[in-house]
Amino acid sequence: MRRRVVITGMGVVTPLGHSVGELFVSQIEGRTAVAPITHFDARTFPTTFASEVKNFDLARFIPGAERYANCGVNTHYALAAGRGALAEAGLLEVKGDRSRMGVYLGSGEGKEDFHALTTSTATATVPGERVSNIRQAVGLLYQRLSGPQEAEQEMFVPSGYLANEFALDGPFASCQTACAASSQAIGEAAEIIRCGEADMMLAGGSHSMITPLGISGFNRLTALSQRNDSPTTASRPFDLTRDGFVIGEGAGLIVLEELESAKARGANIIAELTGYGSTADAYRMTDPHPQGRGAIRAMADAIADAGLVPTDIGYVNAHGTSTQANDAAETAAIKAVFGEYAYKVPISSSKSMLGHLIAAAGVVEMVISIMALRKGVVPPTINYQTPDPECDLDYVPNQAREVRFKHVLSNSFGFGGQNIALVASLYRD
Amino acid sequence: MVSNSRRTVLTGFGVLNPVGSTPDAFWQALLAGACGVRTISLLDASELPTHIAGEVPNFSAKAMMADTKYRKSVNAMARTVELGVIGSQLAVQHAGLSKGSVPPDRIGIEFASLMGATDINDMAAASKLSSPDGEHVDMEVWGKQGLNEIVPIWMLKYLPNMPACHTTILYDLRGPSNTQIPGDSAGLVALAEAARIIRRGAADVMVVGGSEGRLNPITLARYNLFVQLSRRNDDPTRAVRPFDSARDGTVMGEGAAVFTLEELEHARNRGATILGEVVGWASGVDRGKKGPGLARVIRNALAAAGIQPRDVDHVNAHGTGTTVGDAFEARGIAEVFGRDTPVFAPLSRFGNLGAASGLSELACSVLALKHGEVPGTLNHEKPAPDCPIAVHAGAPRTVKKPYVLKVSYTNLGQCAAAVVKRWE
Numbered sequence: 113m114r115r116r117v118v119i120t121g122m123g124v125v126t127p128l129g130h131s132v133g134e135l136f137v138s139q140i141e142g143r144t145a146v147a148p149i150t151h152f153d154a155r156t157f158p159t160t161f162a163s164e165v166k167n168f169d170l171a172r173f174i175p176g177a178e179r180y181a182n183c184g185v186n187t188h189y190a191l192a193a194g195r196g197a198l199a200e201a202g203l204l205e206v207k208g209d210r211s212r213m214g215v216y217l218g219s220g221e222g223k224e225d226f227h228a229l230t231t232s233t234a235t236a237t238v239p240g241e242r243v244s245n246i247r248q249a250v251g252l253l254y255q256r257l258s259g260p261q262e263a264e265q266e267m268f269v270p271s272g273y274l275a276n277e278f279a280l281d282g283p284f285a286s287c288q289t290a291c292a293a294s295s296q297a298i299g300e301a302a303e304i305i306r307c308g309e310a311d312m313m314l315a316g317g318s319h320s321m322i323t324p325l326g327i328s329g330f331n332r333l334t335a336l337s338q339r340n341d342s343p344t345t346a347s348r349p350f351d352l353t354r355d356g357f358v359i360g361e362g363a364g365l366i367v368l369e370e371l372e373s374a375k376a377r378g379a380n381i382i383a384e385l386t387g388y389g390s391t392a393d394a395y396r397m398t399d400p401h402p403q404g405r406g407a408i409r410a411m412a413d414a415i416a417d418a419g420l421v422p423t424d425i426g427y428v429n430a431h432g433t434s435t436q437a438n439d440a441a442e443t444a445a446i447k448a449v450f451g452e453y454a455y456k457v458p459i460s461s462s463k464s465m466l467g468h469l470i471a472a473a474g475v476v477e478m479v480i481s482i483m484a485l486r487k488g489v490v491p492p493t494i495n496y497q498t499p500d501p502e503c504d505l506d507y508v509p510n511q512a513r514e515v516r517f518k519h520v521l522s523n524s525f526g527f528g529g530q531n532i533a534l535v536a537s538l539y540r541d
Numbered sequence: 542m543v544s545n546s547r548r549t550v551l552t553g554f555g556v557l558n559p560v561g562s563t564p565d566a567f568w569q570a571l572l573a574g575a576c577g578v579r580t581i582s583l584l585d586a587s588e589l590p591t592h593i594a595g596e597v598p599n600f601s602a603k604a605m606m607a608d609t610k611y612r613k614s615v616n617a618m619a620r621t622v623e624l625g626v627i628g629s630q631l632a633v634q635h636a637g638l639s640k641g642s643v644p645p646d647r648i649g650i651e652f653a654s655l656m657g658a659t660d661i662n663d664m665a666a667a668s669k670l671s672s673p674d675g676e677h678v679d680m681e682v683w684g685k686q687g688l689n690e691i692v693p694i695w696m697l698k699y700l701p702n703m704p705a706c707h708t709t710i711l712y713d714l715r716g717p718s719n720t721q722i723p724g725d726s727a728g729l730v731a732l733a734e735a736a737r738i739i740r741r742g743a744a745d746v747m748v749v750g751g752s753e754g755r756l757n758p759i760t761l762a763r764y765n766l767f768v769q770l771s772r773r774n775d776d777p778t779r780a781v782r783p784f785d786s787a788r789d790g791t792v793m794g795e796g797a798a799v800f801t802l803e804e805l806e807h808a809r810n811r812g813a814t815i816l817g818e819v820v821g822w823a824s825g826v827d828r829g830k831k832g833p834g835l836a837r838v839i840r841n842a843l844a845a846a847g848i849q850p851r852d853v854d855h856v857n858a859h860g861t862g863t864t865v866g867d868a869f870e871a872r873g874i875a876e877v878f879g880r881d882t883p884v885f886a887p888l889s890r891f892g893n894l895g896a897a898s899g900l901s902e903l904a905c906s907v908l909a910l911k912h913g914e915v916p917g918t919l920n921h922e923k924p925a926p927d928c929p930i931a932v933h934a935g936a937p938r939t940v941k942k943p944y945v946l947k948v949s950y951t952n953l954g955q956c957a958a959a960v961v962k963r964w965e
Contacts, residue, residue, distance in 0.1 A: 152680065153680040153681070153684075154680070154684060155680075155681065155684065156680070156681045156682075156683075156684030156685040157684040157688065158684075158688070211825055211837060214824075214825070215826075219722070220656070221656040226678070227678055229659075229664065229668075229759065230664070230667075230668045230671060230672050230678045230683075231668075231672050231675050231676055231677070231678060232675075233661050233664050233665055233668035233669075234668040234669045234671070234672035234673070234674075234675045235672075235675030236661070236665075237665045237666070237668060237669045238669075239669055239673070240669075241665065241666075241669070242662065242665050242666050243662050243665060244661050244662055244665045246584050246585055246661060246758055247584075247585035247586075247587060247588060248588075249661050249758050250584070250585070250586055250588050250589060250758045250761065250762055251588030251589075253758060253759060253762035253763075254588060254589055254762045254765055254766065257762060257763060257766060258766075259766030259767040260767070262763045262766055262767055263766075263767035266724060266952070267655050267656060267701070267722040267723070267724065268722065268723040268724035268726070268727075268951045268952075268953060268955060269953065271723060271955070272723075272826075272951060272952075272953030272954070272955050273953065275826040275828070275953070275954075275955065276826065276828050276829075276953060276954070279828065280826065281825050281826050281827075281828065281834060281837075282824075282825050282826075283823070283824045283825060284723065284726075284730070284824055284825070284826060284955050285721060285723065285730045285734065285824075286721065286722050286723045286727075286730075287719050287720055287721055287722065288654075288656075288700075288701040288702055288720050288722045289702050289705075289718070289719055289720055290700065290702055296719055300719070300734060300737075303737055303741065304737070306741075307737060307740070307741065309823070324680070324683065325659070328683075328688050328691060328695075329695055329696030330696065331688060332688065332691055332692070332693045332694075332695055332696065333693060333694070333696060333697070334693075390716075390717040390718075390719075390743070391646070391715055391716065391717065391718075392649065392650070392709040392714055392715050392716065392717070392718035393709070393715070394645065394709040394710050394712075394713050394714055394715045395710065396710070397617070397697055397703070397706055397707075397710075398697065405715075406715060409646065409715075526702070527697075527700065527702075527706075528700070528702045528703065528705065528706030528709075528718075529706060529709060529710075529718070530702070530718050530719070
């Protein structure tokens with residue numbers, strides 16, 4: 113028998129609440145967090161709204177939060193979500209050896225110093241020119257950037273501080289596979305436990321791209337919804353009139369634990385992580401394969417890895433970004449995997465309410481999936497009004513639904529063609 | 542339980558390095574004692590306190606890209622991405638593989654990379670419009686006009702997962718694809734994950750690499766602000782001094798190192814040349830970089846390989862030449878090996894290659910085991926009292942034992958180790 117992996121703690125920082133309870137109630141009630149951007153002045157951007165984390169104060173989660181003053185919010189959110197997960201698992205108190213406990217974080221870049229970058233570049237550029245005086249720009253950047261602040265934006269920083277803050281001395285990894293990152297972190301962290309390199313992994317993701325350069329970049333790619341006159345209805349996965357995703361931010365971390373080790377310490381077992389599938393499209397940089405080639409195999413692999421068949425899955429938490437390409441390809445892929453059953457299984461997109469948390473999306477959606485599994489309630493896809501003939505499955509439109517089920521499948525697909533599927537199951541001895 | 546009997550061997554190697562960009566040129570340069578650290582020529586960095594680095598000379602992704610139809614995609618690649626994609630191409634070619642020669646579902650990629658900083662010139666026009674005085678930024682102008690001056694694919698040039706993404710497209714790799722970002726430890730983390738993937742049967746071949754193109758205005762300015770960099774601008778080849786009493790910091794470098802990692806029977810069946818076997822790995826955190834945590838990671842890697850410290854021919858250290866870093870690393874190594882095992886620190890030859898450092902450094906020892914001699918550590922002249930290890934410097938020494946242990950770490954104490962065995 114291979115080592116079984118269970119979930120014993122979950123923590124989140126999201127636009128719909130800073131606890132798992134708040135987040136799930138909001139999801140069931142169909143509330144949205146999408147609103148005009150407040151992190152910077154985005155009033156003239158093609159997209160002026162996002163799904164932001166509000167009223168967040170790290171000091172409410174961590175003693176000595178001022179030590180992290182120079183860090184980006186990706187580190188702040190990770191620390192808060194990590195604390196929530198470890199507290200629920202009863203692993204916050206450090207006693208004895210912690211070398212069998214590790215961290216696997218899907219995360220991204222820290223905060224950019226937009227002002228220093230822009231003004232240095234501008235000074236070194238003659239009006240009308242497209243090329244800067246590099247010598248001058250380098251000198252100005254050296255003067256205007258803050259060393260202590262820049263040091264904390266390195267990509268190993270969020271995962272490193274999680275390990276240091278919570279004394280997780282065991283194996284670590286940190287991945288950036290765009291929108292698939294935190295699901296991949298969960299899947300590979302489970303494999304680290306399965307093969308015996310660790311007994312516990314704090315796994316998930318943390319990310320914010322609601323910055324001037326982040327929004328500029330996505331706007332130039334025309335990936336974001338531009339429904340500026342109606343932000344709350346902008347994220348409309350699987351609806352015919354969808355026009356792009358709504359960017360969000362946040363973090364989620366879950367405690368993955370080897371079953372016997374969890375039992376031995378009397379931990380409360382929330383669910384079991386039973387299946388993981390990971391593939392690449394090998395197709396294009398931004399577009400998914402139109403028939404969902406990689407997504408099909410990721411889902412099929414995850415279901416097989418769990419020792420199940422597709423009809424065992426009682427709910428699919430879709431990637432459902434609200435882009436034309438993703439939602440059509442994902443629907444096609446679900447049909448290919450589930451056959452006739454694709455029309456029966458409830459499918460919904462958490463992003464309709466939460467927006468797209470990028471590297472943190474997968475883990476937060478896994479948390480929602482596990483709550484749905486335990487409570488027997490499936491969250492809706494809100495803003496679903498106009499059916500799309502290409503997307504003709506049951507997306508649980510606009511109203512939550514009571515459904516009892518034992519296994520949930522959660523999909524995450526990333527820019528660059530990484531496809532991740534995870535299966536979580538009610539725990540049974 | 543998934544069988545652990547699947548063994549993982551290195552079968553192909555691609556390198557882009559300040560001292561050489563073919564496996565042979567790289568090896569000959571290492572043996573000859575060459576150093577690739579010089580005054581930066583990719584940009585005028587003379588305003589910075591440190592303006593020396595390890596550059597890859599004469600690198601042109603467009604010229605080197607074998608798939609001519611893909612050449613135009615180079616326009617959508619920052620230099621980090623270019624180095625990673627071409628490095629992967631070189632590794633795949635060196636392994637004797639080509640697109641479709643392995644069933645696409647059975648081959649994947651694990652890459653170590655970082656977010657590339659934007660090219661200043663990509664922001665020049667937008668910045669000038671939004672900040673005519675170079676002091677204040679008008680966000681309304683940026684949103685309305687400035688943003689339109691930025692090329693649409695701008696973001697794709699810099700995303701960390703792009704080396705892996707382009708490589709999956711070029712070679713039709715449809716197995717697992719992941720990109721590791723834990724700084725200088727990312728390469729060994731990627732190697733461990735790739736080996737795990739092959740062991741559990743999720744793929745038969747994994748491209749495993751790291752690339753780093755940090756010699757650009759923003760990144761260099763940043764590192765000059767918070768990394769201890771050597772001030773020996775006038776004496777670049779003697780600047781990085783691993784574990785030496787006169788060490789005064791590291792220097793930055795760029796490059797790529799990419800391997801193909803392959804399940805043993807798969808490699809044998811296709812008659813591949815085997816460069817070495819990856820037999821063990823471990824990672825863990827040494828909070829406060831004290832030493833015992835690194836020692837624990839080293840012991841775990843040795844245990845995973847089923848060997849003792851005395852079985853190790855030499856330790857391949859990160860050896861950055863920083864005051865704090867080298868002392869920490871030496872403490873950890875000394876706790877396991879004392880002064881009994883020679884320590885080789887190749888970084889002084891080419892600078893700190895960041896996301897490419899782990900695998901570039903490891904490659905030096907893979908080649909050493911293959912060729913039977915270990916090049917000396919450059920610029921280790923007067924052993925530092927706070928580094929109680931036996932650094933191998935000077936003329937090459939003969940390999941006496943079949944294993945090398947490689948160590949990497951980040952500034953927050955995230956330590957990784959791997960054990961490679963000579964192939965016989």
